Amino acid sequence: MRLAKNISIKMLAAIIVVSLFIACETKEDSDTTAEIVNPITPISTSVGRTLEPTSITATYKPAKTSPTPVLDVKRSPSTVPITAMVNLSPEIKFTINPNLCKDNQGPDCTELRLGDDYFTTSFPEIGYLYSCNDKNPNAPGSIESELTWIDFADKTWNLLQKLWLPETASGFDQGSYAEASLGQIREITTNNLPVDGKIGDWPMTSYPTLTKIDGNPGIPASQKSSLSYPSNPEEETTPTCVSFGSIGVTKNGVVIYHAADGRGEDAVAREIVDVFGGHPAGSNYHYHFIPERLDNDSLGDGHSGIVGYINDGFPIYGYKGKDGIEMSNDGLDLCHGHDHGSLGYHYHATIEYPYTVGCYKGTPSSAEANQVQPGGPPEGPPRRRP
Numbered sequence: 001m002r003l004a005k006n007i008s009i010k011m012l013a014a015i016i017v018v019s020l021f022i023a024c025e026t027k028e029d030s031d032t033t034a035e036i037v038n039p040i041t042p043i044s045t046s047v048g049r050t051l052e053p054t055s056i057t058a059t060y061k062p063a064k065t066s067p068t069p070v071l072d073v074k075r076s077p078s079t080v081p082i083t084a085m086v087n088l089s090p091e092i093k094f095t096i097n098p099n100l101c102k103d104n105q106g107p108d109c110t111e112l113r114l115g116d117d118y119f120t121t122s123f124p125e126i127g128y129l130y131s132c133n134d135k136n137p138n139a140p141g142s143i144e145s146e147l148t149w150i151d152f153a154d155k156t157w158n159l160l161q162k163l164w165l166p167e168t169a170s171g172f173d174q175g176s177y178a179e180a181s182l183g184q185i186r187e188i189t190t191n192n193l194p195v196d197g198k199i200g201d202w203p204m205t206s207y208p209t210l211t212k213i214d215g216n217p218g219i220p221a222s223q224k225s226s227l228s229y230p231s232n233p234e235e236e237t238t239p240t241c242v243s244f245g246s247i248g249v250t251k252n253g254v255v256i257y258h259a260a261d262g263r264g265e266d267a268v269a270r271e272i273v274d275v276f277g278g279h280p281a282g283s284n285y286h287y288h289f290i291p292e293r294l295d296n297d298s299l300g301d302g303h304s305g306i307v308g309y310i311n312d313g314f315p316i317y318g319y320k321g322k323d324g325i326e327m328s329n330d331g332l333d334l335c336h337g338h339d340h341g342s343l344g345y346h347y348h349a350t351i352e353y354p355y356t357v358g359c360y361k362g363t364p365s366s367a368e369a370n371q372v373q374p375g376g377p378p379e380g381p382p383r384r385r386p
Contacts, residue, residue: 093166094163094164094165094166094207094209094210095160095161095162095163095164096159096160096164096275097160098159098292098351099292100292100319100326100351101159101160101351103326105325105326106319106326106327106328106350106351106352107328107350107351107352109158109159109160109351110158110159110160110161111154111156111158112156112157112158112159112269112351112352112353113127113155113156113352113353114150114152114155114156114157114266114269114353115129115259115260115265115266115268115269115353115354116155116264116265116266117155118353118354119131119135119260119264119265121133121134121241124239124241124334124335124358124359125334125358126329126332126333126334126358127329127352127353127354127358128334128354128358129242129258129259129260129353129354129358129359130239130241130242130334130335130358130359131241131242131243131258131260131264132241132242132243133243133244133264134264135263135264135265136262136263136264137263139261139262139263140215140216140262141214141261141262141263141265141270141271142213142214142270142271142272143212143213143214144270146212146213147213147269147270148161149161149162149163149269150269150270157266157269159351162269163209163210163213163272164200164272164273164274164275165200165201165202165204165207165210165272165273165274165275165279166200166201166207166274166275167198167199167200167201167274167275167276168199168200168201168202169201170201171197172193172197172199172220172222173191173193173221173222174193174195174197175190175191175192175193175194175195175196175197175252175253175254176189176190176191176193176195176224176253177189177190177195177249177251177252177253178190179251181231183231184230184231184232185228185229185230185231186228186229186230186231186309186313187226187227187228188226188227188228188229188249188309189224189225189226189227190224190225190227190249190253190254190255191222191223191224191225191253192222192223192224192225192253192254192255192284192285192286193220193222193253193254193285194252194253194254194276194278194285195251195252195253196252196293198276198293199220199274199276199278199285200273200274200275200276200278200279201274202218202219202220202274202279202280203217203218203219204216204272205217210272213272214270214271214272216271216272216279216280218279218280218281218282218283218284219280219283220278220280220283220284220285221283221285223283223284227249227365228365229309229311229312229313229365230312230313230362230363230365231313232313233312233313233314233345233362233363234362234363235339235345235361235362236360236361236362236363239334239335239359239360239361240312240359240360240363240364241359241360242258242357242358242359242360242364244257244258244262245257246286246311247310247311247356247357248308248309248310248311248316248356248357249308249309250287250290250294250307250308251294251306251307251308252291252294252307252308254278254285254286254287255284255285255286255287256286256287256288256290256308256310256316256356257281257286257287257288258288258354258356258357259288259289259353259354259355259356266353267288268288268289268353268355269353271288273288276291276293277289277290277291277292278291288355288356289349289351289355289356290307290308290316290318290319290349290355290356292319294307294308294318295307295318295319295320295349297318298318298320298324301322301323301324302320302322302323302324302325303317303320303321303322303323303324303343304317304318304319304320304321304348304349305317305318306346307349310347310356310357310360311360311364311365312360312361312362312363312364312365313362313365314337314345314346314347314361314362315346315347316346316347316348316349316356316357317343317346317347317348317349318348318349319348319349319350319351321348322340322341326351327348327349327350328350328352329350329352332348332350333361334358334359335347335357335358335359335360335361336348336350336354336356336357336358336359337357337361345361347361
């Protein structure tokens with residue numbers, strides 16, 4: 001009997017010790033803080049903003065009305081960086097905003113007239129391109145369904161939404177331009193690359209956003225040529241139509257093509273050109289309009305200076321007319337020029353179709369017959385037709 005009693009007392013003491021131990025452990029657990037760190041792997045993007053994620057520290061405190069612990073969340077800075085993912089449109093780097101579009105003069109750059117319906121082979125008219133060649137619907141060109149900046153219902157296009165090929169980081173040959181007057185002849189020698197070195201990142205095969213619109217495979221190359229124009233051209237009674245190929249040359253050394261592509265549609269509105277205003281036909285780099293940066297000289301009254309010469313010998317001036325007012329078709333004649341003051345007859349650049357000339361006011365040089373025609377190189381892939 002005494003032995004059994006002793007065993008019972010010892011067992012009771014052991015139970016009491018174990019209960020006290022468990023109670024102490026429970027108290028320690030309720031005061032313990034557990035730190036949980038958000039394991040985020042850094043993400044690299046093209047946007048340079050860095051965000052610091054937060055560590056989450058959870059402290060468990062016993063509730064007064066329930067034995068169930070309640071989660072109290074605190075925030076503390078973490079040393080793990082994360083780069084922000086910003087939703088940028090992939091088209092942002094392909095757009096431009098010329099100074100011509102920032103003033104209240106001239107045509108509205110967001111609603112420029114689409115030139116497709118202003119191409120004629122019949123006779124010259126104000127605001128039209130009088131072409132020697134008919135439209136060719138099978139010629140290479142852009143994919144119409146991809147031209148999101150053109151409102152085909154209203155027949156207008158938005159220059160600020162149009163996509164342009166970015167500039168190049170690699171070098172092309174240095175452009176050249178030399179001009180000399182020999183009696184009644186103006187001799188111009190050029191290699192048909194920009195003298196100022198400003199050219200796009202051709203070929204544009206690295207830009208699927210652009211090649212799905214226009215599959216032009218061309219790569220600009222140096223092409224030395226000599227052009228002869230009359231120094232004192234004369235106006236003819238009947239204007240002359242303009243052909244495909246070069247219709248003139250800029251003082252930046254790059255030739256000018258007229259406003260239409262091979263299909264007879266508005267080349268500036270439809271085709272992909274680079275941010276400096278040019279693109280290649282095969283290897284022949286050219287402009288369909290006058291890049292704004294070339295209009296960098298002005299006369300005493302604010303009138304633009306000469307930016308180039310057209311095949312009939314008449315000069316083409318920049319975008320500003322008398323008193324520095326931006327020109328539009330309304331102030332120009334059938335051939336996209338006018339005659340005033342001591343300047344005599346001359347053409348003007350405009351931001352609306354036909355951009356440079358609508359016809360020849362004088363007799364065009366026979367050198368026009370030797371110009372490179374639009375189109376990709378024979379070995380290149382064809383440009384798609386919708």
